[in-house]
Amino acid sequence: MGENNFSRELRLLTPTHFEYVFNNAIPAVSPQLTLLARYNESNNPRLGITLSKKRVKYAHDRNRIKRLIRESFRLQRHSLPNIDIVVVGKSGLDKLSNKELFSLLEKLWKKLALRCEKSQ
Structure with missing residues (x-):
């Protein structure tokens, strides 16, 4: 595993962490996803994911999407600055295939x- 794990230090865990990002975020937007980021004090990027039942109806779809987001982040985190990122799912996200979602996340x-x- 080594450096490519997705440990606790790489996650946004509390509502306070999420609120910190939402207050003054740098956005990257697509029709299916919005990524919000803000610089953090730690020495690595951290990830938080929000997918509501209203946007992605079925639990198995939400779980699949979250797995793909975490895997994509795990592979790309070495090229990211020290930022906190919140991924917000939009309607139509569950219609994307795994390959389409992975390439969208990469972009x-x-x-x-x-x-x-x-912005720095």
Whole structure:
């Protein structure tokens, strides 16, 4: 496993962590996902995911999407700055295949990293 794990230090765990990002976020937006980011004090990027039942109806779809988001983040985190990221799902997200979602996330990670560099 080594450096590519998804440990507790890489997650946003409390509502306070999420609120911190929502208050002054740098966005990266697509029709199915919104990524919000804000610089953190830790020495690595952290991830939080919000998928509501209203947007993604079935639990198995929400779980699949969350697994794919975590896996994509795990693979891309070394190219991201030290930011807290909240991924917000929108309607139509459950219609994407695994491959489509993975490629969308890859584009959004890059877009977010560029926007964070510009804002610093």
